[in-house]
Amino acid sequence: MNPQHMPLFCDIELAERIERAEAQLITKGSEAAHRRKGDGTGFLKPMSGGVAAFAEDDSPLNKVAGIGFGGVPDAAALDEIEHAFADRGAPVLVELAHLADPAIGALLTERGYRLTSYENVLGLPLAGEYARVEPDGIDVRPSGDEEFERWLEVVVDGFAHPDTQGVPSHEEFPYEAVAAAVRDLVSAAGMRRYSALRDGTVVGGASFRTAEGVAQLTGAATAPGHRRRGVQTALLTARLADAAASGCDIAVITTQPGSKSQENAQRQGFHFLYTRAVLMKQS
Template sequence: MDLREKEMRSNRAAVYSSAVDTTGKPLFCDIGLAERIERAEVQLITKGSAAAHRRNGDGRGFLKPIAGGVAAFAEHASPLNKVAGLGFGGMPDDGLLDEVEQAFADRGAPVQVELAHVADPAIGAALTERGYRLTSYENVLGFPLSAVHERFAPEGIEIRPSGEEEFEAWLEAVADGFAHPDTQGVPSHEEFPREVIAAAVRDLVGAAGMRRYSAVCNGAVVGGASVRMTDGIAQMTGAATAPAHRRRGIQTALLAVRLADAAAAGCDVAVVTTQPGSKSQENVQRQGFHLLYTRAILVKQT
């Protein structure tokens, strides 16, 4: 083993020991916790979509409350186009579902529902009867936050809050990282152009009250991440590292600083969404995150 590999393993071991849930008890997700997380997701999608509507000003976007969730169309081909948060506010009305489906059809977009498996099971059955097909899954993992979490930075990397003066460099690093995902695990059923990802991230950061962090190497931003805090939930709203700087512990360090700041701000749970079996899921589980629930991705072509 060469010196660089030893250093990388040492860095990973150090952050693992500082971030892992030392109680060893799995974080149990009851209906109340799932509802809190889904409510935070609805807020996030709503704020990001509304920002896209303001940016475009063409009147094509929409936000429709539906049974405790939201149907959102931000703009063409956006990752924010979806129905989120169903299952905790009663059964969606058939007439409103008709309206939502027609609204997506008018914009040439499919309807994508992200339905938590702990939600009312009658909703999944009703959607299937309406022609929705199971397309994919995504996992929601959680970490119980205590009062103190340690920060960490790999050798040669500075992890710091990201100021407005470097926003474009931060956005470039994040968009570049998302445009080149790791290929481990179940492939995503969606792919988005780099410019669409950048627009969505810009809207979310500007409207949703996120805290941004940069990973800096030799003066250049080589990675970035963000967190949104609401109702005691710390949403790990994306982290990415430039391909040339991966496998150095940057993602782990970006996670550690966000956990520390979320704990200091009084959040009790941190959550992250990953593709099943992905490198991202492996990384966060190694640091103490527990699988809370899975969202089924149900799609209806309009």
């Protein structure tokens, strides 16, 4: 087999690095929400190499992320986290990579957590220069502050209308909560934003951030009336080119299993790395 077409192998070390970047992302967004709200209701608690985060009511940042590579949490730590979410009327959502310590999944199941869904993490090695692809009529550029509101509208609207192909998403959040979370992530997590224009109008938006050599591709969306025209490909290749130029050795993207987003990513050379199981315990 041609080495260029060899599947990217994800060992525990790589998964840990990606999950650590994810925990950092959730932490930074949650910290921004806490500063914005200023009411003391949010929290961040370290857990098993990851973090348990509550940003604000109904936020998509409310979760336990990045765990499983720093030991198995004890009963007291889990009690504290479960009580903290319950005090805020929120369920505990745990995203657990299948390469994490398997004892954690068994422990959570014993405590009454139930499996609700999965999400896939895909990766692409970055080496040398990466070519940008811009279909006719589509122009991708860094997104300036003057068009932030339009960029935000496109990205949040895309989140509200996810893929219909593949396994449905378990996530449903109010529009305002998603918009607030995206604002917080942009302000605090070092996001680089991109807009896709068609006939001078912003019709797509995307972002990425870097951490420990990992380029996390986040927030890509296309306005419904402009889909199937190559906007996502243009946004993806622009971010990959800049991520490679910034020194990242791998780009990662999270998708719903069997979704159009996963299909598009794999067409661009992304490899399946691992699955996260999403487990929930009601307060």
